[in-house]
Amino acid sequence: MTDTGILAVTLSTAEGPTQAELFEHVLNDALLGSSIYLNIALAGLSLLLFAYMARNVTDPRAQLIVVSTMIVSAVSLVSYTGLASGLTISIIEMPDGHALAGTSTTLSGGGTYDGTISLWGRYLTWAFSTPFILLALGLLAGSNLTKIVTAIVFDIAIMVTGLGAALTTSSHLLRWFWYAVSVSFFLVVVYILLVEWPEDAKAAGTAEIFNTLKILTVVLWFGYTLWWAMGNEGLALIRNVGLTSWGYSAFDIVAKYGFSLLVIRYVVNNVRTVSAGSEYGSTSDVAPADD
Numbered sequence: 357m358t359d360t361g362i363l364a365v366t367l368s369t370a371e372g373p374t375q376a377e378l379f380e381h382v383l384n385d386a387l388l389g390s391s392i393y394l395n396i397a398l399a400g401l402s403l404l405l406f407a408y409m410a411r412n413v414t415d416p417r418a419q420l421i422v423v424s425t426m427i428v429s430a431v432s433l434v435s436y437t438g439l440a441s442g443l444t445i446s447i448i449e450m451p452d453g454h455a456l457a458g459t460s461t462t463l464s465g466g467g468t469y470d471g472t473i474s475l476w477g478r479y480l481t482w483a484f485s486t487p488f489i490l491l492a493l494g495l496l497a498g499s500n501l502t503k504i505v506t507a508i509v510f511d512i513a514i515m516v517t518g519l520g521a522a523l524t525t526s527s528h529l530l531r532w533f534w535y536a537v538s539v540s541f542f543l544v545v546v547y548i549l550l551v552e553w554p555e556d557a558k559a560a561g562t563a564e565i566f567n568t569l570k571i572l573t574v575v576l577w578f579g580y581t582l583w584w585a586m587g588n589e590g591l592a593l594i595r596n597v598g599l600t601s602w603g604y605s606a607f608d609i610v611a612k613y614g615f616s617l618l619v620i621r622y623v624v625n626n627v628r629t630v631s632a633g634s635e636y637g638s639t640s641d642v643a644p645a646d647d
C-alpha cells in the first residue's frame with residue numbers, strides 16, 4: 357500500500373499544469389493574452405458585420421459563399437476561446453535535438469514545469485476553419501466538386517499532420533517528418549489554387565477577384581508554414597511563446613477576417629456572376645428527365 361502511495365505522489369508531481377494555471381498565465385502574459393483575446397473580439401465583431409453586409413443576399417449559391425466565410429469566423433471564436441481557457445494549451449517536453457529540449461517554463465502563477473508551451477488547439481481548429489476558406493474560393497472560381505473535395509481533404513490533412521508535428525515528443529526527426537508530410541499536402545492545395553482554379557475563374561468571369569484572393573491566400577498560407585518552422589515548436593529561432601502566437605494571430609486577422617471581407621463585398625455586388633454558371637457540380641449536359 358505504501359509503495360502505491362509513493363508512486364501516486366511521484367506521478368502527480370510529474371504531471372503538467374492545471375487548466376486554471378494555463379488560463380491565468382494567458383490572462384497575465386500581455387503579449388500572449390492580447391494575441392488571443394483580440395481575436396475573440398474580432399471574430400465576434402466580424403460575424404455581426406458580415407451578417408449585416410449580406411442581409412439582402414437571397415440567392416442560395418451566393419449565400420453559401422457568404423455562410424462559408426462566416427463559418428471561418430465562428431470556428432475562430434471557438435478556437436481562441438479554447439486557447440484562452442487553457443483547454444487547448446499544453447506544456448510539452450521537446451525531444452533531444454530540439455532547440456528547446458530540456459527547458460522549463462514558469463507560469464505567471466509561479467509554478468515551473470519542464471517543457472515549452474504549445475498552443476496546439478490552433479492546428480486542431482484550423483482543420484475545421486480552413487476548409488471553408490477553400491470552399492468559398494472554389495465556389496467563387498466556379499470549380500467542380502472534384503477539385504473542391506480534393507482541396508478540402510488535403511487541407512484537413514495539412515492541419516492534422518501539423519498537429520502531429522506539434523505534439524510529437526518521442527523523436528525530433530519525427531516532428532520534422534510530420535512537418536514534411538504536411539508541407540507536401542500543402543503543395544497539393546497550392547497547385548489547385550495557382551493552376552486549376554484560376555482557369556475555372558476565368559471561365560466563370562470571376563478572374564479578377566479570384567486572383568486577388570489567390571495571392572492573398574498563397575502568400576499568407578506560406579507565412580503560417582514558415583512561422584511554424586521559425587517559432588518555438590520548430591527551430592525556435594523565435595523562442596518567445598507570445599511572439600510566436602502573435603505571428604499566427606496577425607496572419608489570422610488578414611487570412612480570415614480580411615479575406616472574408618473581400619469575399620462578401622464582392623458577392624454582395626456580383627450575385628449574378630457567382631450564381632450564373634451552368635456547370636457547377638454537373639458532369640453532364642443532359643437535362644434530368646422530369647418523370
Ligand code: RET
Binds near residue numbers: 517519580581611
Ligand atoms: C503548419 C505546420 C506544418 C506544415 C504546414 C502548416 C501550414 C499551416 C497553414 C495554416 C493556415 C491557417 C489558416 C488559418 C485561418 O483560419 C500546420 C503550420 C504546411 C497553411 C489560413
